[in-house]
Amino acid sequence: MLTDINYHPIQGSVLQDQGYITLSPAAPLSHWVHSYWQLNVPLGRHCYRSMPDNCVDVIANLHDAEDIFIVTPYSSAMSFELSGPEAYFGIRFQLLGHKVVVSTPLENWEMLLSTDTRKADVIPPRVLNAIRESITFNLSFEERCHHVSASLLNAARQPNIDHRLARFIRYCHHNISSNIVLSDRTCSEFGLSARQLRRLTQLQFGLSPREFARVMRFQHTLDAIKRNPNGASWADNYYDQSHFIREFKRMSGSTPSELFNLSVLYNID
Template identity: 25%
Template sequence: MEFGQGCGILRHSPPPGAYHHRRYAPPAALADWVAHFWLEHWQFESDVPQTREVLPHPSVHVVFAPGRSRIYGVQLSRFVRQLEGKGCIFGIKFHPGAFYPFLRRPVSGISNTSILAAEVFSNAAAAEKEVLTCPQDRHMVQAAANFLAAHLPSRDPRVDDARHAVEQIARDRSVTRVEHLVVRCGIGERTLQRLFDRYVGASPRWVIKRYRIYEALESVAAGTRAEWTDLAQELGYFDQSHFINDFKKLVGCSPTEYAEPLA
């Protein structure tokens, strides 16, 4: 099953040529661990590099790339890549909290960085070759699923707690403060902070802000022309200036500047 693109893409203007990004649902046996598999390949007609800029979700990714397969922790700011020429990479996006049993140390330790896939998976090089040499997308998905299924750790009930907490934030825009999440999860704030540090890789406050900014971006993308003050209040900000400052830090420009291409 192929998925849609979802949110998180800020800027993406490929030069002449072909570019494809597709997402695929995991098999049932991996559904508790994996949000989706994704495949990106491109072949540009010129030597002009393309800048792809995204605002990532609070998830860990295992990425297979020729000779450089890595595990990417939660990226706390914008993630910018340069694509040029011809290439193909394949990724596994884990549910928030679900990578901790593989890593066996606080996921916050790899936030804003990446590590070699071989540091966690001893046969990563062989898996990289098998996945990337498959002739069709479905074969790549199957090869990656087989690889991961062979490495599944024991179930950890705290993974479900972490995932549930993040889902509460993602689904309910009224969750705008950590104390709101404390009430919904029924655990103390310090316990919640430790849970997010160990399993998610970012603080509850950071995750809340990230999802509220996603909603602001969606409003702009939909052509909504609400007053920024009203939007800031809807998303739980104390005032418009705090909202605009956060927006600038994450997106790289003000809401008004970001909306200009839609005018």
């Protein structure tokens, strides 16, 4: 992993048969790509609720090879209205994994992606072409993953990871159950000031340091609940149950029972 932490972000469940399928790549690609995924939207008007995870996703519309877009990190649940039948293919990068193929700081992406002609300034042309080819050739999900993997491996280069940012990420990961303090004194351990850390996380994630840390804690809690659904997994990471419920609803748009028992892709007709 680029940040030397074991981080496996979780999304909510899609209960429709074959509604959401994933594939995790093998090493070395797994060091910067968390997973490939495909969302299959049935006939009708639907809503898909996505969970924050601090990761970058490159997403392609499988019914339109030119419709490729990027979802950057966000700090609370996002809902997307979708009209089916439709299908989307995605590449979910590890934390900072996108930097293996993208050198432009995330903060500058919005301007570059405002027109399709500048999309290649963010996503390498060979990766864009491989995604489009996989759609045009009508490949299966597994075949598409392998086709895109080859282009990512060819486009990959040694990423320029700011070691100060990596230290901050490791700090958040290892202190997930503690009250994270981001004072100048704490930030000096990363090699910068609190103001410099805010600037750095905004540049590379589009989030404040505190937003990034809250999402990390939320994802850690999701993983704990998934492994032990009957336990009080929240107790290790939040002050009390009301604090946990409030934060969980802010992050996911639902209660824990709703998230784990209901589909995050649902019909709105």
